[in-house]
Amino acid sequence: MNAWNDLVGAALLGAQRREFDPAALPPAVAALAGQRAEPADRLLTAAAALTTYERAGRLPLSDTASAPVAAADPRPVVPAAARERLARLLAEHQPEVLEEWLRAVARAGLRVPPERVPALADAAGGRIALRAPLVEAAGPVAGWLGARNPDWAFLASPVAGDDADVWQYGSLVQRKVWFAQALVDAPDVAREALAGTWGSEPAEVRSALLELVGEHLRPSDEEFLERALDDRAQSVRHRSAELLSGMPGSALGLRMAARLRPLVSARRGTLVVTLPDEPDKAMKRDGIDAQTGAERRTTMLRRLVASTPLGFWADLGTPDDLLSWQVDGCAPSVLHESLTTAAIRQRDQEWVRTLLLRFPAEFSTAALLGALAPDALADAMTTLIKQTATANIARLVHDLPGPWSPALGTALLDWISGQLDKRFVAHAAAVVARSVPAACLTHPVVSARPADDAAPWRHTLTETLAFRRDMHAELR
Amino acid sequence: MVAAAVAPWSAERVIGLAPDAASAKAGRGLATAAKWADTGASEDALWGHCQGSGKKPYQACVELAEPAYRCTCPSRKFPCKHVLGLMLLWSAGAVAAAEEEPEWVGSWLESRAGRAERARQRAESAGPRDEKAAAKRADERLTRVRSGAAELREWLTDRLGAGLGGLRGGDELRTVAARMVDAQAPGLASGLRRAAALADARRGAPQALLGELSMLFLLADSVSRLDELPAELVETVRTRLGFPVDTARVLESGERVSDDWLVVGVSDEENDGLVTRRAWLRGERSDRTAVVLAFAPPGRPLDGSLPTGHVVSAELAFHPGVPPLRASVVDRAEPVLAPEPRGVAVDGALDGYARALAADPWTDRVPVVLARVVPTRHGESWALSDEDGKQALPLVSTVDPWPLLALAATGPVTVAAEWGATGLHPLTCWHDGRVIRL
Known part of the structure; x- marks a missing residue:
């Protein structure tokens, strides 16, 4: 607006020095200003009128870019009580419960209120475990926001499986995400893709991808793994040998058993062990090659035992027998640790259970617990609770793999409610309160009201459990 | 049968009373039945004992009409977290109705009633002397x-x-x-x-x-x-110019309008150590716009009697001015949650602003209810446009636009806002049968 710029110019220089041109003003404004004697008053009067003109005549924006509409979400928004609880979860820093809440929302066929998705996205920015459940519980709104706010791009990352370009040209992280998803959604496509590029991948990429294959192993992978034993990279060779030794009936396992047979024998409650000699080429290929050193032959024995199918030992005695016998030829712990490794790799339920009960909280307990099937895990813990010290159970609670089965949850709620006030019990109680599954929230301890002078952990336990019970109840 | 207590307020309305975010958070933490004993709700009040860190539990009670609060805890926040926790518990339906208040609540209610009566008498007797x-x-x-x-x-x-x-x-x-x-x-x-x-x-x-x-x-x-x-x-x-308003004079001689007033939006603004709450009202029958102001220092409670998205049957006394806009509540009924209001398109909102400026050139903001608007990009910032995308109003840069954008992502929404020289300051969004204070 020329008249306005003219006024601003005069205002900057001073109305005494520079007159503005009244002819450029709308006639009504010029008339109004003309009633004033002082040049500065004329200027201010005209400016006030023009400012009001401009504000009153403000035009809407017409050059904006409409955002595409997100797909409708037919699921209802969570009820009022759950919305209020969400506000509380966001205000208090409780990421584990928040994750559980998000999963429960999606499972109930509900969705989070859209206005809370931005705050949830901020929370998920620092907590990766929240991302997938958030995307699910928020629905199309999550993708819409992720596409528009770079801070939340993780909400919009394309779902892998249909986009082979990612595999061909993506970064290592993107390719790993794509491959991991493909192993679940389209296992054949994943293996085909891997075979196509395997020869040209650098060693660390081969290692990383092999690690992913290992999480979704199928019997038909044996051939691929067997070939990988000849890989240029040692890390790939070793990992392949480990994976093969965990596959039931693998050729590698049979070769190991044949090597071990002449080295062990049982004689009236004693296990007689001979350490292996110089490895031949075939042994080295299977991963039984050790560096020179005093412990060299012991290390080779460890690898041999750890890679031999546990069925091999059945001819000599039961797991319980073998673990209680004396050992001649090496330290018993060498044998027991190697058997533990074998039991974990092969997920042999009988061996895992026997090792756990015989050596609770001694060798790789967390991994042993992780190798048990859910039912067996609950049984094993129930037995351990009866047989071993409270401190051991309190420590094991931290290592139990999730999600807990209802039987396991009930066993641990029974256990914790009968404990005395000890610091390690308080820590375990916090884990129990968070980890028991929703099905356990009808347990009597949830609605029991601890005495006013009870230890703080008892109050916290009850509060957390009751909070979770109410949280699930209001989503039903 | 126990006399029906007042229907519990929504949690949003209770949280609206919190003097600050920390109190709201602490109050939420206390909203579990395990923390409370001897709770009850009568027609007029709400009470309970909350186990605090000390030996003796705190006694918290609320008079619902005002609302007014009392708690034996030493907090200077008002209402304190115990009162908020109690009200949230009540809101969740976890406080049982009771015929009569316990003695300690009853005596407080009586002393309040007595105090109000004495204040009224004092005002009456002091009135004429002060005039000169x-x-x-x-x-x-x-x-x-x-x-x-x-x-x-x-x-x-x-x-x-x-x-x-x-x-x-x-x-x-x-x-x-x-x-x-x-x-x-x-x-x-x-x-x-x-x-x-x-x-x-x-x-x-x-x-x-x-x-x-x-x-x-x-x-x-x-x-x-x-x-x-x-x-x-x-x-x-x-x-x-900032002349103080003589509320007594307004109540005495201001223009009275009785109507069902929809609270289209509530905004809080802090300036020089004072929080101003503006509740924008629209008369359902009169189609009049009104703003009811409330003031409090930060951390002190603000008037919560006009909750967003509710209709309040009330008689307002308008302060003089062109157009008469500011009003004081003379008498009101319980707020009732209202359905989504009708609104105008972008050009309608601008027309309203122009009319307001024509009457009062110093008008800095007007309330607008925009119907069926969608989010649209304007450079690096966001705007709300009519559904056809042709006309849009920019959002002010000082508010977080994302909660509103998330609500509007799946289709057009009705939004109440303040419109002024710096842009659109969204206050309320109606979405899927809910009213959301932004």
Whole structure:
């Protein structure tokens, strides 16, 4: 607006020095200003009128870019009580419960209120475990926001499986995400893709991808793994040998058993062990090659035992027998640790259970617990609770793999409610309160009201459990 | 059968009473039945014992009509977290109805009733005596404001005569602002402080600075012509100058309008250690717009009797002005949650703003209810446009747009906002049968 710029110019220089041109003003404004004697008053009067003109005549924006509409979400928004609880979860820093809440929302066929998705996205920015459940519980709104706010791009990352370009040209992280998803959604496509590029991948990429294959192993992978034993990279060779030794009936396992047979024998409650000699080429290929050193032959024995199918030992005695016998030829712990490794790799339920009960909280307990099937895990813990010290159970609670089965949850709620006030019990109680599954929230301890002078952990336990019970109840 | 207690308020409404976010959070933490004993709700009140860190439990109670609160905890927050926790518990349906209040609640309610009665009597007996002194004080103040406005007018004339280029930053303007505070004209002082901020900024400032100063000139100049102006406009000028409102006078002689008032939006703004709450109302039958103001220092409770998205049957007394906008509540019923209101398109909102400016050129914001708007990009920032995308209003840069954008991502929504020179400040969004205070 020329008249306005003219006024601003005069205002900057001073109305005494520079007159503005009244002819450029709308006639009504010029008339109004003309009633004033002082040049500065004329200027201010005209400016006030023009400012009001401009504000009153403000035009809407017409050059904006409409955002595409997100797909409708037919699921209802969570009820009022759950919305209020969400506000509380966001205000208090409780990421584990928040994750559980998000999963429960999606499972109930509900969705989070859209206005809370931005705050949830901020929370998920620092907590990766929240991302997938958030995307699910928020629905199309999550993708819409992720596409528009770079801070939340993780909400919009394309779902892998249909986009082979990612595999061909993506970064290592993107390719790993794509491959991991493909192993679940389209296992054949994943293996085909891997075979196509395997020869040209650098060693660390081969290692990383092999690690992913290992999480979704199928019997038909044996051939691929067997070939990988000849890989240029040692890390790939070793990992392949480990994976093969965990596959039931693998050729590698049979070769190991044949090597071990002449080295062990049982004689009236004693296990007689001979350490292996110089490895031949075939042994080295299977991963039984050790560096020179005093412990060299012991290390080779460890690898041999750890890679031999546990069925091999059945001819000599039961797991319980073998673990209680004396050992001649090496330290018993060498044998027991190697058997533990074998039991974990092969997920042999009988061996895992026997090792756990015989050596609770001694060798790789967390991994042993992780190798048990859910039912067996609950049984094993129930037995351990009866047989071993409270401190051991309190420590094991931290290592139990999730999600807990209802039987396991009930066993641990029974256990914790009968404990005395000890610091390690308080820590375990916090884990129990968070980890028991929703099905356990009808347990009597949830609605029991601890005495006013009870230890703080008892109050916290009850509060957390009751909070979770109410949280699930209001989503039903 | 136990007398039906008042229907519990929504959790949103309870949280709206919290003096700050920390209290809201702490209150939520106490909203579990395990923390409470001996709770109850009668027609008038709500009470319970909360186990705190001390030996003795805290006694918390609420009188629902006002609402008023009492708690034996030492917190200076008001309402404290115990009261909020109790109210949230009640909101969740976990406080049982009771016929009669326990003695400690009953005596408090009685003392409150007694106090209100004594205050009323005092006001009645003191009324006539004060009249003369009050008139004298008002006269003295008007004289001071007149001389302050004359001084400002003269300063502006000199300043513009010499040129704004001579201003180095906003300090000179702040000095004048301080003199306007002394002259008891806070409206002129705050305008000068806004101008000072513009003078401190470098880019594009002369345009905005001239705009601000010219509107101040108009105001200061109007003071010298108060006798010539129409009576209603005089009231508007007095309001803009910052004359205090005599609420008693408004209640006595202000225009009364009874209607079902929809609370379209509530905004809180903190300035110089005072939080101002504006509740924007729209009369369902009269189609009148009103704003009810409430003030409190940060951390103290603000009036929560007009919850967003509710309809309140009430009689309002309007303060004089053109157009009469500010109102005081004379009498009101319980708020009832209202359905989604009708709204206007973008051009309708701008028309309303133009009409408001025509009546009162110092209008800084108007309430708008926009129907069926969608989010749209304007450069790096966001705007709301009509569904066809042709006309849009920019959102102010000072609010987080994302909660609103998330609501509008799946289709057009109805939004209540304040519209002013800096853009659209969204207050309320209706979505899927819910009302969301933004």
